[in-house]
Amino acid sequence: MSRIGKLPVAIPAGVKVTADANLITVEGPKGKLTQDYCDSVKIEVEDGHAVVTRVDDSKNARAAHGLYRSLIRNMVQGVTDGFTKTLVINGVGFRAEVQGKLLVMNLGYSTDFIAAIPDGLTVTADGQGKINITGIDKQQVGEFAAQIRRLRKPEPYKGKGVRYDTEVIKRKVGKAGVK
Incomplete structure (x- = not known):
């Protein structure tokens, strides 16, 4: 039995779950999310809890058991609290600003990067080089943050680039003067 899959998902007041x-x-309160699920699991909503059970003991059912329980938990958390990712931009002249539904970034290349902000996400950029991405769908928030980070990954010598605020860049020493 899956350790994660067998745990019920608590549904707080103000949240409606239908399977x-x-x-x-x-x-x-923050919105509505939907998710398809396969026939190898069964989802029941009762007494303020959502319970995921396997139909049989096949490999597919065992794999889906914990997966769908985690997806339901993330959906419940998203519509109540939401998810946030923070990116930090390091580098001389590197900056980012939000212009309507566009995120415009100068990351040290000859042209600016312009990223369209997807529907359902809120992006803010402050003057200190921080970008906050907020939304109710955990996958969408993480994917957009990864796309922004991919534009200029942090390099290990000076630490320039776009990184997550919790990410630690392992620094390397540069060339040493030879005598």
Whole structure:
């Protein structure tokens, strides 16, 4: 039995969870999320908890058991609290600003990078080189943050680039003067 999959997901007050045929819907104060699920698991909503059970003991069912429990938990957390990722831009002249539904970044190349902000996400950029990405869908927040980081990965010698605020860059020493 999956250690994660067998745990029930607590549904707080103000959140409505419905499980129809192969579709689970979570509605809360911040919005509404839906997720398809496969036939190898069964989702039941009862007494303020959502419980995921396996239909059989196949490899596919065992793999999906913990997965769908985690997805439901993330959906419930997203519609109540939301998710946030913070990126830090390091480098001389590197900057980012939000212009309407566009994120415009100068990352040391000859041209600026312009990224369209997806629907459902809120992006703020301050003058200190921080970009905050907020939304209710954990996957969407993480994917957009990864796309921004991919534009200029942090390098190990000076630490220039775009990194997550919790990320630690392992620094290397440069060339040593030879005598």
